[in-house]
Amino acid sequence: MGSPIKIKVKLKGDVAEVKALMPHPMESGVRVNADTGETVPKHYIKEVICKHNGNVVTTAFWGTAVSKDPYMAFKFKGAKAGDKLEISWLDNTGDTSVSEVDIS
Amino acid sequence: MKLQRRALVQGLLTAAAVLAVPRWLFAARPDKAFEEKTADGVVSDLFNAPVTESDKVTLKIPDIAENGAVVPVTISTDLADVESISVIVENNPTPLAAMFELTPQSIPEVSIRIKMGESSVVRAVVKAGGQLYSASKEVKVTIGGCGG
Numbered sequence: 732m733g734s735p736i737k738i739k740v741k742l743k744g745d746v747a748e749v750k751a752l753m754p755h756p757m758e759s760g761v762r763v764n765a766d767t768g769e770t771v772p773k774h775y776i777k778e779v780i781c782k783h784n785g786n787v788v789t790t791a792f793w794g795t796a797v798s799k800d801p802y803m804a805f806k807f808k809g810a811k812a813g814d815k816l817e818i819s820w821l822d823n824t825g826d827t828s829v830s831e832v833d834i835s
Numbered sequence: 836m837k838l839q840r841r842a843l844v845q846g847l848l849t850a851a852a853v854l855a856v857p858r859w860l861f862a863a864r865p866d867k868a869f870e871e872k873t874a875d876g877v878v879s880d881l882f883n884a885p886v887t888e889s890d891k892v893t894l895k896i897p898d899i900a901e902n903g904a905v906v907p908v909t910i911s912t913d914l915a916d917v918e919s920i921s922v923i924v925e926n927n928p929t930p931l932a933a934m935f936e937l938t939p940q941s942i943p944e945v946s947i948r949i950k951m952g953e954s955s956v957v958r959a960v961v962k963a964g965g966q967l968y969s970a971s972k973e974v975k976v977t978i979g980g981c982g983g
Binding site for chain 2: 759778786788789790791794796801806807
C-alpha cells in the first residue's frame with residue numbers, strides 16, 4: 732500500500748477545485764545512484780482515478796516524466812458540501828493508494 | 836457457417852460487456868504511446884489524426900525552468916466537449932508525460948509538474964468534440980531533470 736494522498740478541495744459555487752499531492756519516488760529508470768553506480772529501476776505511478784460520489788470525473792495516465800511526489804490539480808462542476816471525493820493511483824509495480832475526503 | 840456466425844455474435848456481445856466494465860479497473864492506459872520515442876509517434880499512437888494549432892488552448896509553463904526535475908504546467912481551454920488533455924515534451928526520451936481523460940462534469944483545466952531532461956518544445960494537445968487542437972511553447976532548462 733502506497734503513502735496516503737493529500738487532497739484539498741475548494742468549493743466555488745458548484746465547482747470543486749481539487750489539488751492532490753501523492754508522495755511517490757517516481758523513478759524514471761534513468762537515474763543513477765551516486766553511491767552504488769547502479770541505475771535505479773523504474774518506479775512510477777501509471778494511472779490516477781478521481782471519483783466524485785463514486786463516479787469517475789477525471790482519469791490521469793502518467794509516464795516516467797511526472798515529477799517526484801506528483802502534484803496535480805483539476806476542476807469539476809456539480810459538487811456540493813458533503814460530497815465525497817476519492818483519488819486512487821496504481822504504479823508500475825502494482826502498488827496502489829486510495830484516499831477520500833468530504834467536500835466542505 | 837451458421838455456427839461461425841453464432842460464435843461471432845457471442846464474441847461481439849462479450850466485447851461489448853468488457854467495454855461496459857467501470858473505468859476504476861485501471862485498464863485503459865495507452866501504454867504504447869508512453870513508450871514512443873518521438874512526439875509525432877505519440878500523437879499518431881494516441882489519436883492517428885491531424886492536430887491544429889489553436890489559440891483556444893492555453894499552455895502555462897515557465898519560459899526558463901531552472902530545475903528540470905520540477906516544471907509546473909497548467910493547460911486550459913475554451914473549447915467545448917473536451918475529452919482529453921495531453922502533455923508532450925518533444926526532447927524527452929519518451930515524450931508523452933501525461934494524459935488526462937476528462938468527463939462532461941470536468942472543467943477543462945489541469946495542472947501537473949513534469950521532468951524535462953533538456954530544453955525542449957512542450958506541446959499540449961486537447962481533444963474536443965472529436966477534433967485535435969494544440970498549443971506549444973519552447974522551454975529553456977538550466978539543469979536537466981532526468982539524471983537526478
